[in-house]
Amino acid sequence: MTKLSPTDSLTYDVETAVLQRYQAGARETEACLCAPVAYEDRYLEIIPPELIEKDYGCGDPSRYAKAGETVVDLGSGSGKACYILAQKVGANGRVIGVDFNDEMLGLARKYQAEIAAKLGYNNVQFVKGKIQDLALNLELVQDWLAAHPITTVEQVAHLEAEMAKLRQTQTLIPDNTADLVVSNCVLNLVRPEDKKQLFGEIYRVLKRGGRAVIADIVCDEEPTPAILNDPSLWSGCIAGAFQEAEFLKMFADAGFYGIEILERQEKPWQVIDGIEFRSMTVRAFKGKDGPCWERNQAVIYTGPWLQVQDDDNHTYMRGERTAVCDKTFGILTNPDGPYAGQFAPVAPLQEIPLADAKPFDCSRSSWRHPQETKGLDYRVTVMSDGSACCDPNSGCC
Structure with missing residues (x-):
C-alpha cells in the first residue's frame, strides 16, 4: 500500500471537511461520529442531555484527572468532557476546552452558567484555537480582522505579523501550565503535515511531570489511497487514523516517556477494505529532558x-x-x-x-x-541484639 506522506496532497481540504461535518454535528446528533463509550454515570447527572447527545468520542480520558489539576481538553466539542473534568478537578482545579468550531463552542458555552450554579463554582473556560497551534487565540485574530479587513496581498503579511505577536504576548495556552492534556478522538482529524507540530504543542503546554491521556482511533494497516482521499472518511475519524505503533512513536518523538497503552478496543469499531479501525487510549509523561x-x-x-x-x-x-x-x-x-x-x-x-x-x-x-x-570506607558491623528475633510463641514464625 502507498503511505501518504505529510508532503503529499489530498484531493480535498481536511480542515474544511472536518469543520463542516462537526458544524452539522453541533446542530443535529450524528451517531456515526462516535464509538460506544461507558462514562461514570454520577458525573453525567448535572450535564444537559443535549451536550451528551452531541458529544463525539471513542474513549474517556477524563477518568484520569485528579483533584486540583489544570486540564486542557483538545477538541472539546460539546463540552461534556470538560464538565466531567470540572467535577473531578474540583473548585481548586481548572479546565480549558479548546475547539476551532464556533457552533461547538456556542453549544458548550450555552449551559456554562447553569452547570456552574449546580456545582457551586465555575472552573471551566472554552477558547477558540487550533489544537496544533495552542499559542494562538483565534478569537483575538477574529477581533483584529474585524478592525483590519484584508483586501490586498500586502495586508496578509500584516495579519501574519499580528498572529506572531499574539502568540508571544497573549498566548492562548502558555508553556508549562497544564498538569494534564486530554483529547477524545480528535488528533486523527488534524492534517498530516501538522501532526508533528500537534504533539510538540501538547508537550509544550504540559508542566514537567505532567501527562497526556489521549483516546483516538488507530488502524492495524496503512489506509489505502482510496480511504485517504475520501473526505467523509477523514471527517469520520477513519482516514486520519494513526497506525498503532506510529501513534506511540509520535509521543516518543515529541520527548515523552512512560508511554503506555491504557485501553485498546478488542473488537474493531469499523473495518474498511480489510483494515481494522479501533479506539486506543494512551498515556505519556513529560519530564525526562535536562541534565544528568x-x-x-x-x-x-x-x-x-x-x-x-x-x-x-x-x-x-x-x-x-x-x-x-x-x-x-x-x-x-x-x-x-x-x-x-x-x-x-x-x-x-x-x-x-x-x-x-x-x-x-x-x-x-x-x-x-x-x-x-x-562508601569505600564502610566497614560497619551491626549484630542483632535479640529484640528483633522472632519469638516462636508469638506465632510470627
Missing part, C-alpha cells in the same frame, strides 16, 4: 521480566543494581509515575547534595557496586 547528575544512586528492577529497556536504551536486569543519574532515579521511583512499584530505590548512605553533584558518566558500567552507595 551523579549522586551515587541505583535502582533494582524487581521483575517479572528478565530485563527491560527504556526509551533511551538503558537496560535494567532483574535483581541487579543499575547505576542511574538523579533525574532517572526520580522518574523510576516516583510513586505517582508510570513505573511505580517496578523499581526498588537504592539511595546512597551519604547523600550528595545536588549542588555538589558531578555530571553522570553515561559511558560507565551500568552496574552500581554496593560500595559506591555505602
